[in-house]
Amino acid sequence: MRTHQLVLHWIEGQLSEGKLAVGGRLPAERTLAEQLQVSRTSVREAIRILEAMGVVRAGVGSGPEAGTVVISDPTAALGSALRLHVATQHLPVSDIVQTRVLLESWAASHARPDSPELTGAARLLAEMDADGIAVDDFLALDVRFHLALADAAGNAVVSAMMGSLRESITGYASRLTANLPDWDATAVRLRSEHHEILDAIRNDDGERAARLVASHIEGYYREAGVRHP
């Protein structure tokens, strides 16, 4: 076993045993290196991996923002991993879109009508209704709206996966707008579809919401010229 993996396992063990929890701090790199009888280099490699996985955050200086503290940001890890694999062209974008439809339909049909996330979603829709909103701003709000819907279903894994799927194709989706024949017309349609989806969820009609979400997403990509299997 390589040295940094030893450090990794030690930290994972501390997490599993509850000796290290979200918000807690790892020992300083030099201290940890001495404790585990390895070099600081190896400790740092392990911490880098944990950082990339969204498990810790490293901060310089001193004070509350400093040191290596345990966080929990699964979305970051999954997102960058997916993005990299999309770059290797071993994860087709069409598969990502298809998975997104699957997850998001499920979330829509399981979203709780009275969840606070839906209130946030409604606020986002109001912002998107503003006149003369820029395309990029609209898309940013759109992402947040869809994530809010996913969160409303109350499944952390589905939320994280949804977020990571979106993150991994953000650049791609934004380039897609160039393919649209008439952005303004599309924006009008997207707005009304958003409202329909939200209404369906609030009326506790999960099945309809799921159908609407699926056709909403697939319709967008079809209009932008993406093939679906």
Place this chain on the structure above:
Amino acid sequence: MRTHQLVLHWIEGQLSEGKLAVGGRLPAERTLAEQLQVSRTSVREAIRILEAMGVVRAGVGSGPEAGTVVISDPTAALGSALRLHVATQHLPVSDIVQTRVLLESWAASHARPDSPELTGAARLLAEMDADGIAVDDFLALDVRFHLALADAAGNAVVSAMMGSLRESITGYASRLTANLPDWDATAVRLRSEHHEILDAIRNDDGERAARLVASHIEGYYREAGVRHP
């Protein structure tokens, strides 16, 4: 931006531009460090992250197995990320199981009856029917059977996510068997359910297959005493 991120972006750029593809080799660490005008340490930190993400594999010595070569193993990345976050107890196991049901039902209903993966799945079932098979061997085959079903749907993202979900709770699932009142009886039931699922897929009855898969998984966890939302 930190130094290792610069290296990371450079490599990701090479991947996106197609100058680096699966099977290709990265320049040697010392060479890359000189090219990018950074220290070898920083290069190594970037490579460690890519390795953890399942994007490269590092091998010592010389020959075909040596050097840092580009691979594509999204499952590894997602799996270890999920496992770590489960360790932080910010991803409830019940959410993972629920997501697994969602993905696997979808896969069962979209699996192509004539796909080669199903032949492999059938072979796995035959192995599981062997008399006196050890519990751990049975479970290992079970994992492979379910993954084969997921692969049969032909969506790389769903396959990777399924694999990572299974990996992240392997240890957990194996501990669960201790909760079962009568393993032998359970094993008999699981075997017959597996055959039913496979038959449904082969008869092109995706809807039935999805239902069977869902109750198969949920039934197992219920019997082992796991609560579902």
Place this chain on the structure above:
DNA sequence: CCGCGCCTGTGGTCTAACCACACTCTAGGG
């Protein structure tokens, strides 16, 4: 012609030093 070592280049690890940063303490002046 074959086989045994040396050579080379790879990643793996370690040490030791320096930097930038941000808080904390302290000594000095008002």
Place this chain on the structure above:
DNA sequence: CCCTAGAGTGTGGTTAGACCACAGGCGCGG
């Protein structure tokens, strides 16, 4: 007495240079 400017301390960030184990390739000797 209070406030402020400075030194002090501990954090991660980065670098240079050295050594190790490994595995294939090459050349020399049998």
